[in-house]
Amino acid sequence: MARNSAYFLIFAVLGLVSLGLVMLTSVSAYAPANNGDAAFFLKRQSVGLVLGVAVCVVLSRWDYRHWTRYSWYILGAAGVLMLACFMPGLGVKVKGAYRWIHLGPMNFQPVEMLKLSLVASLAWWLGTHQKTVAGFRDGFGIPMSLLAGCIALCLVQRDLGTSAILVLLAFIMMFVAGTRWQFIMPLPVLGLAGIILLALTMPERRTRLLAFLDPEGHKADAGYQVWQALIAFGSGGLSGRGLGEGVQKMFYLPEAHNDFIFPIIGEELGLIFTLGVVLLFLFFALSGGMIACHAPDTTGLLLGLGITCAICLQAALNIAVVTAMVPAKGIGLPFISYGGSNLLLCLAGVGILLNIHSQSAFKPRRLRSFMPAAQSARM
Numbered sequence: 001m002a003r004n005s006a007y008f009l010i011f012a013v014l015g016l017v018s019l020g021l022v023m024l025t026s027v028s029a030y031a032p033a034n035n036g037d038a039a040f041f042l043k044r045q046s047v048g049l050v051l052g053v054a055v056c057v058v059l060s061r062w063d064y065r066h067w068t069r070y071s072w073y074i075l076g077a078a079g080v081l082m083l084a085c086f087m088p089g090l091g092v093k094v095k096g097a098y099r100w101i102h103l104g105p106m107n108f109q110p111v112e113m114l115k116l117s118l119v120a121s122l123a124w125w126l127g128t129h130q131k132t133v134a135g136f137r138d139g140f141g142i143p144m145s146l147l148a149g150c151i152a153l154c155l156v157q158r159d160l161g162t163s164a165i166l167v168l169l170a171f172i173m174m175f176v177a178g179t180r181w182q183f184i185m186p187l188p189v190l191g192l193a194g195i196i197l198l199a200l201t202m203p204e205r206r207t208r209l210l211a212f213l214d215p216e217g218h219k220a221d222a223g224y225q226v227w228q229a230l231i232a233f234g235s236g237g238l239s240g241r242g243l244g245e246g247v248q249k250m251f252y253l254p255e256a257h258n259d260f261i262f263p264i265i266g267e268e269l270g271l272i273f274t275l276g277v278v279l280l281f282l283f284f285a286l287s288g289g290m291i292a293c294h295a296p297d298t299t300g301l302l303l304g305l306g307i308t309c310a311i312c313l314q315a316a317l318n319i320a321v322v323t324a325m326v327p328a329k330g331i332g333l334p335f336i337s338y339g340g341s342n343l344l345l346c347l348a349g350v351g352i353l354l355n356i357h358s359q360s361a362f363k364p365r366r367l368r369s370f371m372p373a374a375q376s377a378r379m
């Protein structure tokens with residue numbers, strides 16, 4: 001299976017992207033921002049898809065070691081672009097947040113670039129400092145400094161969802177790299193607790209948290225979107241109402257083309273297709289994990305693992321939000337939701353995974369951080 005993991009990966013991505021284009025066509029006619037064009041979102045998503053495929057092909061042929069070497073500069077550029085979102089005439093304010101940069105006919109979200117470049121930077125640092133990764137400075141201090149800087153930029157943009165994903169990503173990568181567990185075990189608990197405390201200090205986030213605790217009691221205000229999403233899932237049943245026959249997209253469910261496209265899939269195509277989406281993301285996770293485990297070096301292992309986790313964690317968070325399992329957050333569903341920036345960077349990650357696969361030796365790696373040295377020697 002390891003040798004064919006790239007094919008499983010491509011199959012999963014093709015399935016998710018194809019379903020995304022179909023569903024965007026279905027919701028476009030009723031979206032309030034379509035400017036009267038029934039194919040508005042499909043056309044703009046197709047632009048991001050074409051660019052993403054081009055970047056995917058280039059990165060699949062470009063040695064990932066070069067990418068990780070330059071990742072520090074890309075991370076710095078992403079940080080500058082995130083601050084540029086607040087520049088008049090360049091940044092775009094959407095729903096009270098400055099997270100987009102206006103680039104002609106399209107808007108670019110720099111946080112997607114920040115996420116991928118942070119993964120690459122952590123992979124390079126932890127991979128090239130394996131001999132000292134158990135120490136505080138190389139295994140925890142430097143990676144945590146990078147993480148803290150990225151989270152600070154996200155908090156400036158009031159993006160708590162991405163902050164939570166970055167905390168989990170850093171924890172996973174440092175754990176696999178061999179950072180001492182005494183350093184990293186408090187990281188997810190303290191990090192997520194800090195994000196929740198920050199959310200409580202922001203009136204809008206605090207309202208969302210209260211709506212999560214009592215969705216029915218807030219179904220007319222802060223919990224409206226999630227409540228309508230649950231209605232969409234319920235009305236779809238097992239086989240759905242039929243493609244294009246959904247009613248929630250008719251101005252009942254806001255952001256039906258973006259963060260809440262998964263409930264529209266449930267309403268129109270039913271439980272069978274929603275489980276199919278989950279299965280495709282599971283295929284993606286297993287394929288990406290297989291590619292990472294057969295990488296030729298530790299940097300490739302961490303890079304492949306980080307990219308796979310970044311995409312799958314975002315998917316898991318989106319599905320959890322629309323099914324009322326966690327408080328509402330503005331997180332799109334990778335490969336499916338409308339958004340050229342996310343699609344472009346996800347396909348860039350796929351290209352890097354394919355490059356790692358092309359250099360794999362297909363021999364099981366011995367993850368020495370998971371076992372004592374004596375046990376590793378016996379193996």
